[in-house]
Amino acid sequence: MKKICFFLCFLLSLNHAQEINSIAIIVNKEPITSFEINEAINELKVPRNQAISMLINDRLEESEAKRMGIFINEFELENELNKMLAQSGGSMQSLQASLSSSGESLEDFKEDFKKQMQRKKLYEAVASGAKIDNSEDAMRSYFETHSNEFVLYASIDVNIFSSYEAKDLENLQKGGKKASNVKEHRENLNTSNADPRLLAFLSRLNINEFSPILQNSGELSIYQVKAKHQPQTLPFEQIKEEVANVYINEQRQNFIKDFFDKARAKATIQYLR
Incomplete structure (x- = not known):
């Protein structure tokens, strides 16, 4: 009887292990397992559909990297x-x-x-591969239609989150919980203690919005804007370089997004579980 019970327990544990490690989705011949999905849900504290979407994007990037x-x-x-x-x-x-x-x-x-x-x-x-019109006329036109985005705030309160792990910061950007290894501190950045380019960049973010991940003294950091003070409207000629950086970066980001949207639309995605 004991042998039968042991054998049944063994079969149950084997089935459970197979369920955990089973392939749930195949993206361009690249598998995603049930374990990976559950791990993403637990580690990143995101819903199942968001975890699956992130893993599909990850496999698409791997597929494109191999192709290129x-x-x-x-x-x-x-x-x-x-x-x-x-x-x-x-x-x-x-x-x-x-x-x-x-x-x-x-x-x-x-x-x-x-x-x-x-x-x-x-x-x-x-x-x-992006074809960008970087003429001064294009920059000026962009500035005129986005002038409210180029208001410079001389004083900005931010929360700064730092980690060696990009995935933990990406999780915060998506609204997930802060991991234990992520350091956080609040700071007031102003014209006397911060790079003007950083102030100009943060000025364009909304309250509670996160910056992209940036290198900060060797660590990775993201800034969350909490309050902005002392707005200043600057003429195009004075911030031409900043306008060019924003314009070109936006065009590049749009091109990258469009590239992967098309890659996802053309991808062979099989949902097995």
Whole structure:
């Protein structure tokens, strides 16, 4: 009787393991498992449909990177990692200690870091195909139709979230909960303590809106705008360079989004579970 019970328990545990590791979706021949979906839901604190959408986008990026021959070798990875540590004044030992305290291994961190590098390289390759009219007339026209976005606030209150993990900051941007290894502090940025370009960039964000992920002394950071003070309206000639940066970046981002929207529309996606 004991043997029968043991055998039944074994079968149940085996079926459970198969269920967890089963392939749920196939995107351009790249599988997504049930385990990956559940892991994304639990780690990022997002609904199932959002977790699935994020994983599909991830597989589409992997598929496009393979098609375009984009990869990161070990030399590039180590070089970029050492550069990040040098900028932050940290060391491999301090990084390992930080990761250990949050329950993550160095190998997993390197894999995520490598993925971030590959994504950046892929986006740059995609954006290089964008045809942008960067004449002064185009810049001036953009400024005139978006003049309210170029009001400079001389004083901005922000929450700054920092981490070595891009995925934790991306989760915050999407409205998820703050991970334990994400550092947070509040600061008032103004003309005496902040780069004018950063103030100009943050001035365009709405209250409670997050910035994109930025490099900040070796770590990755996002800024959440909490309040803006002392607005100033500047003429086009004075901020021509800033207008050009915003205009070109927006055109590039729109091109990248359109590229992956088309890639998703053409992709072969099979839902198995």
